[in-house]
Amino acid sequence: MIEIKNLVKKYGENKAVDHISFTVKQGEILGLLGPNGAGKSTTMNILTGYLSATSGEVLIDGLDILDNPVETKKKIGYLPEMPPLYTDMTVREYLNFVFDLKKAGGTDRKKHLAEIMNAVKITDVADRLIANLSKGYKQRVGLAQAMVGNPEVLILDEPTVGLDPMQIIEIRDVIRKLGKHHTVILSSHILQEVQAVCERVVIINKGKIAAIDSPDNLAKTLSNENKFSLRVAGDERSVLDIIGAVHGVKYVKSLGRKEKSSIDFLVEAEPDVDVRPLIFNGLAKANLPILSMQAVDLSLEDIFLEVTAKDRNIASFADIDESSIEIVAAKKETNKEDDSDESNL
Ligand code: ADP
Numbered sequence: 428m429i430e431i432k433n434l435v436k437k438y439g440e441n442k443a444v445d446h447i448s449f450t451v452k453q454g455e456i457l458g459l460l461g462p463n464g465a466g467k468s469t470t471m472n473i474l475t476g477y478l479s480a481t482s483g484e485v486l487i488d489g490l491d492i493l494d495n496p497v498e499t500k501k502k503i504g505y506l507p508e509m510p511p512l513y514t515d516m517t518v519r520e521y522l523n524f525v526f527d528l529k530k531a532g533g534t535d536r537k538k539h540l541a542e543i544m545n546a547v548k549i550t551d552v553a554d555r556l557i558a559n560l561s562k563g564y565k566q567r568v569g570l571a572q573a574m575v576g577n578p579e580v581l582i583l584d585e586p587t588v589g590l591d592p593m594q595i596i597e598i599r600d601v602i603r604k605l606g607k608h609h610t611v612i613l614s615s616h617i618l619q620e621v622q623a624v625c626e627r628v629v630i631i632n633k634g635k636i637a638a639i640d641s642p643d644n645l646a647k648t649l650s651n652e653n654k655f656s657l658r659v660a661g662d663e664r665s666v667l668d669i670i671g672a673v674h675g676v677k678y679v680k681s682l683g684r685k686e687k688s689s690i691d692f693l694v695e696a697e698p699d700v701d702v703r704p705l706i707f708n709g710l711a712k713a714n715l716p717i718l719s720m721q722a723v724d725l726s727l728e729d730i731f732l733e734v735t736a737k738d739r740n741i742a743s744f745a746d747i748d749e750s751s752i753e754i755v756a757a758k759k760e761t762n763k764e765d766d767s768d769e770s771n772l
């Protein structure tokens with residue numbers, strides 16, 4: 428459906444987009460995820476033909492957008508970062524105006540606009556001035572504008588920016604529904620957003636692709652980190668000492684008291700070492716019962732930091748403040764206590 432090949436966009440010496448290639452399948456909801464300045468808007472502006480690339484090509488249904496601007500633009504609806512709304516028009520006037528602008532003839536205008544307003548739920552404000560609408564409603568009008576002419580592809584640049592949590596949920600819901608009949612590319616710097624809406628994610632950072640996969644697969648790829656949390660009833664210092672002494676433990680960190688009589692800990696072990704039985708035995712001997720133990724799944728946030736960490740020279744995991752980690756001296760003497768304490772279990 429959409430093929431992006433080796434796209435480069437330079438602003439002077441600065442490469443905003445640096446050899447980006449990916450494809451988008453028909454009917455897919457694809458997310459472009461990256462921090463501010465990653466090159467998301469630039470990529471989208473090129474996809475929609477608003478900006479020309481320094482090099483590389485974009486094909487829509489096999490047609491190059493530069494060679495076939497009219498045909499390809501008809502296939503694409505675009506919600507830019509700043510939707511060009513005419514705030515002194517009513518919603519209905521504005522959508523009629525866009526209809527004329529896009530020369531969307533051939534369709535029954537009234538019916539078409541009514542369907543769009545219904546889809547994004549703005550029928551009840553059709554005759555209100557855009558200036559008087561809330562940010563959430565304005566964003567829906569922006570979406571409606573992109574849908575005029577019934578394009579197959581919708582390109583939505585940060586569609587939930589500036590909305591309150593309720594409005595975010597509503598817009599996501601609208602996007603998911605649109606995804607049933609459209610190919611959607613949306614950008615976001617919010618991980619939960621792409622996780623909630625997209626089937627596939629392209630992570631970009633500094634103009635380069637850091638990873639492409641489904642949100643689930645991205646989580647799986649990096650989930651064998653041998654990292655888990657546990658809840659222990661007992662003294663914090665003793666638990667840290669005992670776990671820290673276990674061979675194969677990279678670090679142990681207290682996460683603080685989550686329940687009245689217990690403390691949570693985060694442990695990371697060396698790859699391919701199962702330290703759990705040793706931790707269990709060690710704590711049991713000291714009469715420090717483990718109340719729960721579970722693997723820590725990486726959130727997309729962890730993954731994002733992981734795949735971009737090389738460039739930014741920072742700690743791999745979002746939730747760990749390096750300075751607070753109890754660094755464990757490698758391979759302390761294993762405790763050779765006698766077994767008499769086991770009666771305490
Ligand atoms: P994003 O949408 O991911 O936040 P952008 O595509 O807007 O990122 O910007 C990517 C990079 O290109 C940034 O470093 C930005 O400063 C630069 N950039 C964007 N637009 C221009 C422009 N018109 N002139 C010069 N540099 C630009």
Ligand code: MG
Nearest residue numbers: 467468469508
């Ligand atoms: Mg942007």
